[in-house]
Amino acid sequence: MLKKVAFLAVASLALASGAASAAQVSDNLAVSADITGTCTLTSAATLSFGPNPSTGSNIDAQQDISVNCTTGVDYTIGMNNGANALGLVRRMVSGANFMSYDVYTAATRAGAESVAAVGTAAPANFIGTGTGAGQTITVFGRIPSQSTPPVGTYTDTLVVTLQY
Numbered sequence: 001m002l003k004k005v006a007f008l009a010v011a012s013l014a015l016a017s018g019a020a021s022a023a024q025v026s027d028n029l030a031v032s033a034d035i036t037g038t039c040t041l042t043s044a045a046t047l048s049f050g051p052n053p054s055t056g057s058n059i060d061a062q063q064d065i066s067v068n069c070t071t072g073v074d075y076t077i078g079m080n081n082g083a084n085a086l087g088l089v090r091r092m093v094s095g096a097n098f099m100s101y102d103v104y105t106a107a108t109r110a111g112a113e114s115v116a117a118v119g120t121a122a123p124a125n126f127i128g129t130g131t132g133a134g135q136t137i138t139v140f141g142r143i144p145s146q147s148t149p150p151v152g153t154y155t156d157t158l159v160v161t162l163q164y
Contacts, residue, residue, distance in 0.1 A: 039069035039130065041077070041162040047103070047141045055099065059143040060109065067137060067162060069130025075164040077126040077137060079103060079115050082156040094152030103158070104140040115139070130164075 044063040052059050069075050084091045084098065091098040104113040105126055115125045126137045 035070065037070045037073035037130075037164060039067060039073060039075055039162055039164045041160065042066040043160045044139075047139060047158075049101070049141065049143055052143075055143055055146050055148045057145050058109075061141045062107070063139050063141070065126075065137045065139060065160060066134050067128065067130075068134045069128075069132075069164060071130055071132040073130040073164050075128055075130065075162060077128075078161050078163070079125070080159045080161070082158050084156050090156065090158075092154035092156040094149070094154040097149045097152060097154075099143060099149045099154045100146060101141060101143045101156070104142065107138075107140050109140055109142045113140075 043065045047061055047063040049059050049061045065077065067075060067077065081088060082090045082092075084093045086098075089100055090102055091100050093099075102109075103115045104110070105115060106113045128135060128137070
C-alpha cells in the first residue's frame, strides 16, 4: 500500500508540474526609434585666387564645401558679406587697401547667382536635401576687372552658415 501511495503522489506531482508549464501569458513590447534631422558642414580652408600681377580682367577661383545631412532633411547654405564688406560689396583687404570680389552658386558667375548675405531678402543660396551621405557644394569666386590695387596679400573671411 505504501508503494501505491508513493506512486500516486509522484504521479500527481508530475501532472501538476506539467499543467503549470503548459500555461502561457503574453503581452506587447512597443518598439520605437526617433531619427532626428541633423547636418554637419565642412568648409574649405581657403578660396584662393592665387598670385596675380593685375586685376585688369576677371580672376576666377572655386572651392568645395561639404555638407552631410540626414536623409530627407532640407538645408540652405549661405554666407555673410565678409569682414571687410562695404555695404553689399565684398572686399579683401591688405593694410589700408581693398580689392572687391564676389562668390557665386554657379560657374557662370552671373549677377543673379551671387551668394547673398545670410539674413537678407535675397533668394536662398545653396539649397539641397540630405541623402545621408556627404554632398559637395562648389563655391565659385571672382575678382572682377578693376584698377589693380597696390602689391600685397589681400584677405577676407566669410562666415558660412548652414540652416536646416
